[in-house]
Amino acid sequence: MKTQRITTRIPLYLQILIGMLVGIIVGLAAIHLGGEQVIHNWIAPWGKLFIRLLQVIAVPLIFVTLVKGVTGLQDMGRFSRLGGRTLLLYLIFISAAVAFGIGMGAVVKPGSLVDSGAAARISEKYQSEIADKALRAAEMQHEGPLRFLDDIVPANITLSFTDNSKTLQVIFFAIFFACAALILPREKIRPVADFFDALNEIILRMVGWIIALAPVGVAALMAELVASFGGNGSIFAALALYALTVALALLIIMYVFYPIVIRFMSPLRTSEFVKAMYPVQLFAFTTSSSAVTLPVTMDAVENKLGVSKEVSSFVLPVGVTINMDGTSCYQAIATLFIAQALGVDLGWMQIVTILLMTILSSIGTPGIPGGSYVILAMVLTSVGIPPEGLALIIGLDRPLDMLRTAVNVTGDAVVACMIHKQTDPGNKP
Ligand code: ASP
Numbered sequence: 456m457k458t459q460r461i462t463t464r465i466p467l468y469l470q471i472l473i474g475m476l477v478g479i480i481v482g483l484a485a486i487h488l489g490g491e492q493v494i495h496n497w498i499a500p501w502g503k504l505f506i507r508l509l510q511v512i513a514v515p516l517i518f519v520t521l522v523k524g525v526t527g528l529q530d531m532g533r534f535s536r537l538g539g540r541t542l543l544l545y546l547i548f549i550s551a552a553v554a555f556g557i558g559m560g561a562v563v564k565p566g567s568l569v570d571s572g573a574a575a576r577i578s579e580k581y582q583s584e585i586a587d588k589a590l591r592a593a594e595m596q597h598e599g600p601l602r603f604l605d606d607i608v609p610a611n612i613t614l615s616f617t618d619n620s621k622t623l624q625v626i627f628f629a630i631f632f633a634c635a636a637l638i639l640p641r642e643k644i645r646p647v648a649d650f651f652d653a654l655n656e657i658i659l660r661m662v663g664w665i666i667a668l669a670p671v672g673v674a675a676l677m678a679e680l681v682a683s684f685g686g687n688g689s690i691f692a693a694l695a696l697y698a699l700t701v702a703l704a705l706l707i708i709m710y711v712f713y714p715i716v717i718r719f720m721s722p723l724r725t726s727e728f729v730k731a732m733y734p735v736q737l738f739a740f741t742t743s744s745s746a747v748t749l750p751v752t753m754d755a756v757e758n759k760l761g762v763s764k765e766v767s768s769f770v771l772p773v774g775v776t777i778n779m780d781g782t783s784c785y786q787a788i789a790t791l792f793i794a795q796a797l798g799v800d801l802g803w804m805q806i807v808t809i810l811l812m813t814i815l816s817s818i819g820t821p822g823i824p825g826g827s828y829v830i831l832a833m834v835l836t837s838v839g840i841p842p843e844g845l846a847l848i849i850g851l852d853r854p855l856d857m858l859r860t861a862v863n864v865t866g867d868a869v870v871a872c873m874i875h876k877q878t879d880p881g882n883k884p
Contacts, residue, residue: 467666467667467669467670467824467825467853468824468852468853468854468856470669470670471669471670471673471849471850471852471853472850472853473670474669474670474671474672474673474674474677474850475673475674475677475849475850477674477677477678478673478674478675478676478677478678478679478680478681478846479677479678479681481494481498481674481678481681482494482677482678482679482680482681482682483681485678485681485682486681486682491682494678494679494682495679495682498675498678498679499675499676499678499679500675501671501672501675502672502673502675502676502677502678502679502843502846503843504672505665505668505669505671505672505673505675505676506672506676506832506842506843506845508665508668508672509665509828509829509832509842509845510619510832510833510836510842512658512661512662512665512829513622513829513830513832513833514616514619514622514625514833515654515658516658516659516662516819516821516829516830517622517625517626517629517816517819517820517830517833518625518626518629518819519651519654519655519658520655520776520819520820520821521626521629521630521633521818521819522629522632522633522636522651523651523652523655523776524633524773524776524777524818524819525629525630525633525634525636525637526633526636526637526644526648526651527772527773527776537765537766537769537770537874538769540874540877541769541770541773541774541870541874542773542777544870544873544874545773545774545777545778545870546814548778548780548866548869548870549778549779549780549783549814549817549818550810550814551712551780552708552780552781552783552784552787552866553783553784553786553787553810553813553814553817554787554810555704555707555708555784555787556704556783556784556785556786556787556788556791556813557787557788557791557806557809557810559700559703559704559784559788560700560787560788560790560791560792560795561791563696563700564795565693565694565696565697565699565700565788565792565795566693566697566791566792566793566794566795566796566797567693567795568689568692568693568696569689569690569693569795569796569798570689571798606621606623606624606808607623607624607627607811608624608627609621609624609627609628612624612625612628615628619833619836619837620836620837620839621837622812622816622833622834622836622837623808623811623812623815623837626812626815626816626819629819630815636648659821659823662821662823662826662829663823665829666824666825666829669825669849672849673846673849673850676843676845676846676849677846677850679843679846680843680846680847690796690847693792693796694847694848694851697788697789697792697848697851698851698854698855700788700792701784701785701788701789701855701858701859702855702858704784704785704788705781705784705785705855705858705859705861705862706858708780708781708784708862708866709736709781709861709862709865713728713865713866713869714728714729716869716873717869717872720873720876721869721872721873721875721876722876723760723872727760728760728868728869728872730759731755731756731759731760732755732865732868734751734755735748735751735752735755735864735865735868736861736864736865737861738751739751739752739857739860739861739863739864740857740858740860740861741857742824742860743823743824743825743853743856743857743860744822744823744824744860745775745779745822745860745863745864745867746775746821746822746823747822747823748860748864749771749772749775749822752771752864752867752868753767753768753771755868756771756868756871756872760868760871760872761875762871762872762875763875766871766874766875767871767875770867770870770871770874771867771868771871774866774867774870774871775822775867776818776819776821776822777818778863778866778867778870779817779818779820779822779827779859779863779866780862780863780866781858781859781860781861781862781863781866782817782820782826782827782859782863783813783814783817784859784862785827785855785859786813786816786817786827786830786831786834787809787810787813789831789848790809790813790831790834790835790838790840791809792847792848793835793840793844793845793847793848794838794840794844796844796847797840797841797844799839799840799841801838805838805839808837808838809834809838812833812834812837812838813834816830816833816834817830822860822863824853824856824860825852825853825856827856827859828845828848828849828852831845832845
């Protein structure tokens with residue numbers, strides 16, 4: 456295919472980076488030539504279109520990925536033996552990663568490097584959107600600690616599907632639906648399972664097309680952003696600190712947190728684990744896809760770490776969709792960064808929403824390159840942060856994606872080793 460040939464010539468992440476640079480140059484030129492209005496009228500709409508495409512696909516994507524992920528747990532015999540423990544461990548790991556990400560974002564505050572004048576200009580631009588949400592957030596602070604339950608359980612699911620800020624409710628419904636499908640005999644739900652398999656293929660193809668448009672979308676968004684920042688350079692310093700914060704957080708998870716877990720909760724030696732996982736991490740790093748890395752992860756976990764096939768063939772494929780520690784930590788930092796850069800104040804209720812949304816949405820993130828920024832647009836909208844803020848970080852996404860994918864696959868392997876130890880205590884991996 457022609458587009459494929461073009462993408463192999465210039466890899467997508469380079470195209471995105473070029474798009475970002477072109478956008479910055481166009482934005483700066485517009486400031487010098489007084490062409491901000493041209494940017495506003497003729498270029499900005501293309502960026503908005505790209506964001507809309509991300510938003511339109513996010514809900515179907517997360518719905519289908521979640522249903523497929525949960526129903527993929529398949530026959531209950533296997534599920535009850537390994538499933539409960541595996542899911543619990545995955546949930547604990549993801550929650551820890553998100554909480555750590557929120558902590559890092561709140562302590563380092565990379566977005567606060569953005570000059571207050573520039574941040575004010577930006578927030579003025581999105582004033583009505585931000586003010587609306589700020590009002591809602593202020594109301595929420597007075598609604599009691601269990602108020603967030605209302606945000607999770609809808610009274611009418613069709614209304615949730617039509618409101619981008621209600622995605623948490625869609626996620627709840629998807630998990631509820633998938634659990635019911637999981638309990639029923641396979642033959643009974645086969646048509647629905649086949650339908651979701653096919654739907655998943657179609658939606659992933661649509662996601663691929665949208666991601667392929669990223670270079671143009673990023674160029675337009677960046678041009679507009681630079682023009683609105685009035686060429687203020689503080690944004691670049693903030694971006695550099697943001698990238699460093701994400702990289703540091705991911706490296707801590709990979710080289711401090713996982714080794715500690717391996718050391719104390721598996722019979723393996725840390726050095727053994729690190730050595731066996733190194734090629735897998737490298738593979739994940741270069742492909743940026745935990746799904747593509749799955750066979751390599753399986754091979755290392757079974758043949759080098761000695762985990763039984765029964766455990767690895769269940770824990771790892773489930774982990775590819777459900778367990779994304781790198782992605783969830785990244786999403787938390789990115790959300791806080793964009794909020795800080797755009798001058799959006801987040802109340803504690805919004806922080807709780809970010810926590811829940813990030814945990815659940817990283818479960819629904821496909822293990823493909825750039826999978827999480829499609830989902831990030833949705834997380835941002837649900838807490839009232841203008842999704843256009845994504846423009847700030849997309850240009851830098853690829854290297855961070857490489858790193859978070861390496862973390863994602865390592866997390867799956869750690870859990871596989873832990874489950875193996877619990878199921879076969881005599882059978883030392
Ligand atoms: N690329 C990641 C993965 O495949 C997903 C993401 O965070 O974008 O695991």
